[in-house]
Amino acid sequence: MIIDDIVRILKRETKTFTPLMTDQIIAEYGRDPFLILISCLLSLRAKDLTTIHVCRALFKKVQTPKQLLALPRAELEKIVYKTGFYKTKARVLQSVSKDLLERFKGKVPETREELLSIKGVGIKTANLVLSAAFDTPAICVDTHVHRISNRLGLVVAKNAEKSEVALQKVLPKKYWSSWNRLLVLWGQNICVPVSPKCSQCAIKSLCKRVGVTKSR
Numbered sequence: 001m002i003i004d005d006i007v008r009i010l011k012r013e014t015k016t017f018t019p020l021m022t023d024q025i026i027a028e029y030g031r032d033p034f035l036i037l038i039s040c041l042l043s044l045r046a047k048d049l050t051t052i053h054v055c056r057a058l059f060k061k062v063q064t065p066k067q068l069l070a071l072p073r074a075e076l077e078k079i080v081y082k083t084g085f086y087k088t089k090a091r092v093l094q095s096v097s098k099d100l101l102e103r104f105k106g107k108v109p110e111t112r113e114e115l116l117s118i119k120g121v122g123i124k125t126a127n128l129v130l131s132a133a134f135d136t137p138a139i140c141v142d143t144h145v146h147r148i149s150n151r152l153g154l155v156v157a158k159n160a161e162k163s164e165v166a167l168q169k170v171l172p173k174k175y176w177s178s179w180n181r182l183l184v185l186w187g188q189n190i191c192v193p194v195s196p197k198c199s200q201c202a203i204k205s206l207c208k209r210v211g212v213t214k215s216r
């Protein structure tokens, strides 16, 4: 099956790539749902490298919702400044922490519905937390996953939400959680947004290259 081949090849080819931010967080702090959630929120519209540095600085000071809520807002803003949108992110981190304490006894909930009921947590973050923290099959569709799944010809979808629904129909569940990691790494290194590196792509023979007009 074409998807088995794509996954097998991408697993082999991405082994030497720099790990994604979430994998680095897990390697350094273990599979802590709260730290994974916070790192996902900080990574929105920020580069992995910046986010990981900011996470390390933040997790030196706080590692629980209670501790994060107790941190003075100005100090939190200063720590998360480099990830951009620092005022909004600081506010969201504290409101999420408050919500976790008030409604979930300080624990990150394990269902998509409960995660999405927390203000500031969107579908992408919820799916990433489900798969990375709880090993629950979930397809986190970000810009890379949306773009490459469409280029491959696996789905025909106009936006990330529609891609997720379409992917749920074609991807075997066993690949739901790893699909994000593989395609993000591929999207950062080979199947880049503008002029993808098709000539050096290991899955070229499996790709329909939908919408690709210019490549290297």
Ligand code: SF4
Binding pocket: 148, 151, 152, 190, 191, 192, 196, 197, 198, 201, 202, 203, 204, 207, 208, 209, 212, 215
């Ligand atoms: S062949 Fe080109 S468009 Fe298809 S996955 Fe590879 S880099 Fe992307």
